[in-house]
Amino acid sequence: MYCESIRYVNYRNIERAEIKLSEGVNVFIGSNAQGKTNAIEGVYYFARGKSFRGAKDKELIRIGCESAELGIVFRDNARLRHHEVRLSATDRRICTKEGVNIRRMSEFIGSFRAVLFSPEHLSMVKEGPSERRSFADVAISQLYPAYMSALSRYQKILLQRNSVLKDSSAPMFNDTLEVLSCQLAREAAVIAEYRARYVERLALKVEALIDDMTCGRERATLRYGDGKSEEEYLRLLTGNTEKELRAGSTLYGPHKDDIAVTLNGNDARVYASQGQQRSIALAMKLGEGELSRDETGEYPVFLLDDILSELDERRKEYVLGGLEGRQVMITTCERIPEGSRVFRVADGVYCSDES
């Protein structure tokens, strides 16, 4: 997959820009607060269907403007694709694929595929389970629309069930809870099945990458051991009502799961050094890209936001070496990898070194 160009109109601090990208490494260089991450965020919007920084659509519109536009032109299996989004301060957003309106943003997800590395990902191994869950959810959703639908249904049912658990004296409490438990268990099993299969394949990639990165000195494993069958989930959800009522929320299901990471047999969260944890996180991200290629036949686009300044020389070289032959967009305040196309960014204005 190769992104040819991206167009921004009144997006964040970018008034107007059209960036034509090279097939190799593209570097966005500039001082702090000039619009580098904004550019990456705009590209990733097409992969994720929303801002990766948790911003609402309205916050993406340039302050003082009524609307913003983003457009991307990319090649997928040699076919040229055009996707566009128009965000409005007052109306619904309008999304188009090859000029045709699409109803839901989720129809975008999976078409333009990208892997994002940001400094937060580097602490993915060190942090709690929710960081690893969200990594898996984003990665799996890009590959399997059925996973994304199950996840979104699961989240809706979970909210309803949690609100029911707040008040056992409400009319029809038992019946409502039972219906929701059945629905939740069904979606939970679908999610668990996808996660188990994905993590199993990712684990092989990560093990090989860490083996390579450490010249065979370290062995990393990933395991998703929390997945259960629909019957098991249902048993947990129907057999612990007292406990769940006391907690006022749902205590069992994929929203509590974790991906266990070990290094040389020990829990990496507890025993691995910060550098080792970062290496595993990098391997998970590179592995995500490998699995995307295995599944779709093409590498996704790699977006590295401010990651180089966080890595030591050895890891920097490893990552850049590992991404050879792939399309990469990098933001940086300082160093420029050799052979890349450079765009200088100042106050939302993009300028190619070639023009």
Ligand SMILES: Nc1ncnc2c1ncn2[C@@H]1O[C@H](COP(=O)(O)OP(=O)(O)OP(=O)(O)O)[C@@H](O)[C@H]1O
């Ligand atoms: N909706 C908006 N309208 C106008 N400007 C905005 C909007 N949202 C954010 N900005 C501004 O965009 C600027 C650049 O943000 P960005 O995160 O892209 O910086 P950056 O170049 O990545 O900097 P750093 O090197 O610090 O990460 C900031 O000054 C921010 O205030």
Ligand SMILES: [Mg+2]
């Ligand atoms: Mg930034």
